[in-house]
Amino acid sequence: MQTVRSLEALREAVSAFRKAGERVALVPTMGALHDGHMALVDAARRAADRVVVSIFVNPTQFAPSEDFSRYPRKELQDSRMLAGAGADLLWLPPVEAMYPAGFATTIAVGGVSDVLDGTSRPTHFAGVATVVLKLFNQVRPDVALFGEKDWQQLAVIRRMAIDLDLAIDVLGVPTQRGDDGLALSSRNAYLLPEERTRAVALPRALGVAERAIARGGDADSALAQARDSLAAAGFEVDYVALADAETLGAPEPGRPLRLLAAARIGGTRLIDNIPVNLNEDG
Numbered sequence: 173m174q175t176v177r178s179l180e181a182l183r184e185a186v187s188a189f190r191k192a193g194e195r196v197a198l199v200p201t202m203g204a205l206h207d208g209h210m211a212l213v214d215a216a217r218r219a220a221d222r223v224v225v226s227i228f229v230n231p232t233q234f235a236p237s238e239d240f241s242r243y244p245r246k247e248l249q250d251s252r253m254l255a256g257a258g259a260d261l262l263w264l265p266p267v268e269a270m271y272p273a274g275f276a277t278t279i280a281v282g283g284v285s286d287v288l289d290g291t292s293r294p295t296h297f298a299g300v301a302t303v304v305l306k307l308f309n310q311v312r313p314d315v316a317l318f319g320e321k322d323w324q325q326l327a328v329i330r331r332m333a334i335d336l337d338l339a340i341d342v343l344g345v346p347t348q349r350g351d352d353g354l355a356l357s358s359r360n361a362y363l364l365p366e367e368r369t370r371a372v373a374l375p376r377a378l379g380v381a382e383r384a385i386a387r388g389g390d391a392d393s394a395l396a397q398a399r400d401s402l403a404a405a406g407f408e409v410d411y412v413a414l415a416d417a418e419t420l421g422a423p424e425p426g427r428p429l430r431l432l433a434a435a436r437i438g439g440t441r442l443i444d445n446i447p448v449n450l451n452e453d454g
């Protein structure tokens with residue numbers, strides 16, 4: 173695996189792939205890689221001939237009160253994992269390549285960015301959309317892969333790709349989970365052992381609510397019960413919501429639904445989501 177740290181070197185490496193007629197996939201990450209990221213690399217290898225992975229801890233998607241400075245940075249370990257997983261090119265942009273002096277452009281994706289996490293983290297999705305569009309322009313991939321664990325982020329990027337005519341397939345890759353069901357996340361590293369044990373209440377609460385709604389139960393009661401069970405497990409609940417899977421707006425008949433939650437345990441904010449399968453038998 174080749175590692176590049178300048179835009180010139182990146183462009184040279186990607187244009188060599190292109191000259192050979194190869195299809196290029198991009199997996200954007202913030203590093204601190206785990207098996208969830210490796211599933212993205214695996215899916216990227218199936219979707220394209222060459223896999224480019226970027227690692228950039230993007231300051232503009234963190235609010236001043238959030239964990240930018242303590243976000244885990246593990247460049248050497250990440251690089252070894254990516255080489256083992258068969259990535260072809262690691263793009264490690266310097267901050268000046270992403271935000272040159274005088275940088276003044278922000279991509280705001282309306283609607284889908286404004287609810288759920290967008291309410292709790294009002295500047296977050298503009299930071300994500302802006303950095304992802306930059307990475308798209310730098311790498312010019314045919315396909316880009318994102319984890320479904322960050323469902324709202326995926327919906328924001330899909331909306332941006334449609335609205336801005338980006339000729340890039342945006343693919344979601346199913347959430348990878350630990351044996352007990354907790355979604356893999358770089359932020360799980362913050363959890364104390366006792367918090368890690370209690371954190372399983374998050375996927376469990378979503379599963380219980382999903383089954384109740386899928387069987388035709390009252391959605392508001394199912395969501396309230398999920399919030400109560402999270403509170404009982406020691407979570408401070410931000411939201412548990414049933415939303416349109418694409419727009420993240422209010423559910424509408426006949427449209428795919430997603431159940432999403434964000435909750436804090438100790439100092440760590442966790443998110444998770446699952447599809448609601450309305451065809452389930454009672």
Ligand code: PAF
Pocket residue numbers: 200201202203228230233300303304322325
């Ligand atoms: O999901 C992430 O790791 C980040 O939000 C992303 C997409 C790499 C943008 O910084």
